[in-house]
Amino acid sequence: YVLHFNRFWCVLCLPGYLVGYISHSKPKVELLNCSPVTQAPVAQPAEVEMDFKNISQLLARKMTREAFQKTLGDFENPGCSAGSDKDMSLANSIFDEFKKLEMDPWTDIHDGKLVYGNYGRKEDLDIVNKNKVELKGCVLLVRAGKISFAEQVANAADRGASAVLIYPDEADYNYVADTVLYGHVHLGSGDPYTPGFPSFNHTQFPPTRSSGLPEIPAQTITRSVAVKLLQKIGGPEPDETSGFKGGFKQVSYRLGGVENITVEVNNKLVNKEIHNVFGVIKGFDDPDRYIVLGAQRDAWGSGYARATVGTSVLVQLAKAFREMVENDGFRPKRSLVFASWSAGEYGSVGATEWLEGYMASIDKKVFTYISLDGVVMGKGGFMASASPLLYSLLETTMKESEVYTYYGTQLDTMDQLNYETNNQTNEITAIAAQFAGQMALHLVHDHLLSLDVNRYSKTLTKAVAGVYKHIRLLSQVEYLFCLVKDLSPSWLNRARGSFQRAASNLYNDIANTNLDDKEACRILNNRIMMVEHSLLSPYVSPVKVPFRHLLFGRGSHTLASIAETTDVDELHTQLALATWNLQGCANAMVGNIWDLDEEI
Structure with missing residues (x-):
């Protein structure tokens, strides 16, 4: 059951995530010094289980603005693309943090096929009659909207388009003219060349292409390039009743048709080694039942809201829960697994490949996954969505949020998020972490699962x-x-x-x-x-x-x-x-x- 803090969606209903078998050692019991034989033995009081209110208050005190001010700085790592040296360095830092917390960390390694390219480069688009790419049919110019790039491209392909260009319209996004959009077009999750099985080693499997990959080229373009296209394509004006018009002041929308367009997508398919990092806090009653909290750490561009915030919340929650167990008497009934994923930008590649690799051993053992990606999304604070099983648990504390429109663009920076949150990023991150932590607490503390x-x-x-x-x-x-x-x-x-x-x-x-x-x-x-x-x-x-x-x-x-x-x-x-x-x-x-x- 997947809980996603992200853009209006979640509900990828998977059985859950966990690697292998997690052994459980019972709490150590220290023997008291023997009393004189003539003295009656003193009965030791039974361990009193902490009630949920006390545990909740304890967690809230650990999720502070000051704590996140430091953690957000530690994990800010612009240009941390999957499989890069920066990605590996950050993975090692998280591993070391889990090791200091005595969380028995381990690493899961996959060989993924990832697309590398330059998003929105002007030279990738020629509005001339060149024969670089022969396209039979129309090139569709699509406004970036609420549905994913993958769905937009799939819909275009179904309608016979030869290529798709995706741009941000001024009516929808208040970006500067050359803002680059990031995204993928795989209508699925994981490595699209190992659908349904893990990418531990591509040579084990015959070449397989996911049905979720489009058969047509797709490219994001900047607003300035879109304006130039609209100025040149010509064609009839749309009917007044169609509602087909944009927000560009310098150009009117046309239905297109007079110019030939060559689309050149300069992307390369590259084999990359990607590392997922895990740490665990073992349960005391049902250690073989797990809840997983995860966040992607890679990002195209700065990816501050997309990766830095989620990674910071992940690590801070791990610290808090570990301290509560070590120092405060908290005894979670079930295990908590903390996961730092790589290649999340490509469609949850790291998380999906791990799930596919260990499905047989984790099936029916992991009951909830809480994604921390995009947990803070602007002035409205944060937002969440989930499987219907989690609706009742969500409703007690959840409020809707405004959309952070810079998510998935080169403008997703620390300064931009601070501006969007009225310089309250640390405070809102702490609140979001408290909320995710409360969800996790219910699911590992209560005897009966809070799933409706x-x-x-x-x-x-x-x-x-x-x-x-x-x-x-x-x-x-x-x-x-x-x-x-x-x-x-x-x-x-x-x-x-x-x-x-x-x-x-x-x-x-x-x-x-x-x-x-x-x-x-x-x-x-x-x-x-x-x-x-x-x-x-x-x-x-x-x-x-x-x-x-x-x-x-x-x-x-x-x-x-x-x-x-x-x-x-x-x-x-x-x-x-x-x-x-x-x-x-x-x-x-x-x-x-x-x-x-x-x-x-």
């Missing part, structure tokens, strides 16, 4: 209603009526009902269980942890489908895609598979096989 299965009900109901509506509309099309008349989404709706009954039975069991019983809570937690894992479709390959989640993934298997397809044969197949994907999730929540729902 019922919060999926609304999302599921809406998705199934979309499938109902789509099939009803298809049945009204005359030439399709005979094909869809026997196609009913009622089985899918029954599976939804099974999910809701399983969730209700789970909460009835919780209500009737003594939550001080550790073993009983462990059994309940195992049932809760099955939900996200079971919503990953078992019927699609990660090579062909980057995100396999039934609700939040991308591909023909998702309920959103089923609610749009007009291929009746494909609709029939995917509807059946989605039904059993959802029914399987419902069955996974059930405690005993004799309690399985037999409605389907």
Whole structure:
């Protein structure tokens, strides 16, 4: 279950992250000096468990402005691109910090294929009739917006574009004219040349290209280059009712068409060694259950909000939790793993490759991942989004934030973030760290996991209603009526009902269980942890489908895609598979096989 502090999104629902087996040593017990034989032995008081309020206050006192003033300075490292000397140096610094904290640090090394190039160089774009690149079709000029570069390029490719140029419009972003945009166009995560398997050594695997990579070239361009393009392309003016107009004062928008455009993308695919760094604070009751807190440390350009802040929060939280265990009597029930990822700019490459490499050993053991990337995003403070399972926990403390528009650009600097936060970066970072820490505290302290299965009900109901509506509309099309008349989404709706009954039975069991019983809570937690894992479709390959989640993934298997397809044969197949994907999730929540729902 992934919690992301970032730009309006998170919800990559993965089983979790952790390398190998973490051994657990019991707390040392010192023997008292023997008393005289004639004296009765003195009974030692049982260890009193700290209540959550005291632990929370203890953590808050450690997340101070002064602490972050130093840590932010220590980890500011402009131009720290993945696999570079700076990246390695920073990785070593974090490793040494974890070692000083006696967190048994280790390093995970991958051989990744990363794209290196110069973003937005003027010489990369020729507005002339040269034959450097032969493109059959249109070059699409796209305004950078709320959806990712990868989605924009994928949509353009689906509509037959030959290339895509992405620029910041003046109506959307108040950048200087030559501000460079950074981003990737892989519609997935991890190394796109090892989809579904780890990039420990590329020679182990046949050449494989992710289905999430576009088949067309794409390039970000600056505002000044976009203006020159718009001045030259000509073509008819857009209709007044289309809403297709931008914010450039010096040029009007046109639909294009009179000039030939040559797009030259000067990027190189390079093999790079990337290092992930980990440290662990082991749990005292369930050391084989983990929560992972992670942050990327690499960045194109300065990457102050993107990498420096998250890395600082990661290290400061590690210090605080370690001090609480060592000096203050805090005894987390479950383990805390702190992860510093490399190659995050390329689509969470370091994190994904690690997950793919150790999926068999960490599956069902890591129950939550909290991403600290982009935790501070400007004047509004910070923002978070998550899987529906974490909604209830989020709502107690979370407030919405304004967008930090310099995220992912060369202007993401310390001075810019200080300006956007009214020189309160240290204070807001401390508050954000407290919030992330509170989430982690709940998840490692409480006997019962603070994950609310019922919060999926609304999302599921809406998705199934979309499938109902789509099939009803298809049945009204005359030439399709005979094909869809026997196609009913009622089985899918029954599976939804099974999910809701399983969730209700789970909460009835919780209500009737003594939550001080550790073993009983462990059994309940195992049932809760099955939900996200079971919503990953078992019927699609990660090579062909980057995100396999039934609700939040991308591909023909998702309920959103089923609610749009007009291929009746494909609709029939995917509807059946989605039904059993959802029914399987419902069955996974059930405690005993004799309690399985037999409605389907």
